[in-house]
Amino acid sequence: MEGSLDLLRLPPLPRAFYERPTEEVARELLGKILLRDHDGRPLAGRIVEVEAYLGAHDLACHSARGKTPRTAVMFGPGGRAYVYMIYGMYHCLNVVTEPEGSPCAVLIRALEPLVALPGSLCGPGRLCRTLAIDRSLTGHDLATPPLWLVDSPDLSPRGPIARSPRIGVDYAGEWAERPLRFFIDGNPWVSGARSLKKGPTRTL
DNA sequence: GGTATGATGGGC
């Protein structure tokens, strides 16, 4: 945990970072660092895999079915957390993007651990379990503890970025094929290395 | 290497 104290001092990403086109934010989130203060334990990981969800027209995006209590946070300003429960057992962490009224988000799919951790950060469900992230954090401002994002040019090498279709959204018609999953090519912490079909992949 | 399936709960 020696390095964690330095991480805690890094300035958070400003709201303006998130209130831009979602695909741009998704790409630039690769390499950024997610910090979690859980009961005083500092946890940290570097983002290596994300998916962009482009709003009401994107049939894979939860906001495509309109504004509901669950998805309301996506309709608000950028830079807040949207956490939902999936399959009754897991949670997924999203970062709300674009200005108020444009209900878009970026799903955080995998992190590379930066400190010793009690579990895996590979996969959206596992990373939420390991970092103790659940729906109580929906609406949380991701510029403040206990869950926040920072940039560290020295600690955040990005490597070659690749893109592919998103995972688990086959029901979304044409939107299922759009290459809106972004990941650091070759990074061992990227999910889907086992039996998941990743679809066509290309480097940027 | 691969595919199949159950767990489990809230949203619509």
Added chain:
DNA sequence: CCCATCATACCC
């Protein structure tokens, strides 16, 4: 009924 998932079981 639907899942933006994971772990386990079983079969090549």
